[in-house]
Amino acid sequence: MEPDKLMEGISKEMSVALKAMGKAKTAEEKLMYSEIVKNLSESLGVFLGLMSEMSYMEDDDGPIPF
Numbered sequence: 001m002e003p004d005k006l007m008e009g010i011s012k013e014m015s016v017a018l019k020a021m022g023k024a025k026t027a028e029e030k031l032m033y034s035e036i037v038k039n040l041s042e043s044l045g046v047f048l049g050l051m052s053e054m055s056y057m058e059d060d061d062g063p064i065p066f
Contacts, residue, residue: 003051007044014040 021033
């Protein structure tokens with residue numbers, strides 16, 4: 001999967017979960033959605049960290065393109 005599409009998909013899922021959390025009526029529902037948002041945020045952070053590391057990797061011809 002392309003990096004841009006992956007980041008976009010995670011961001012959309014976070015937005016959906018945040019909206020659902022705002023509409024949740026019980027504490028259990030809010031907790032469930034907050035855990036979803038936390039997991040998606042961590043996933044996005046890991047992905048961005050890997051992209052950042054890859055951008056600094058170089059071969060003989062310069063930076064490695066994505």
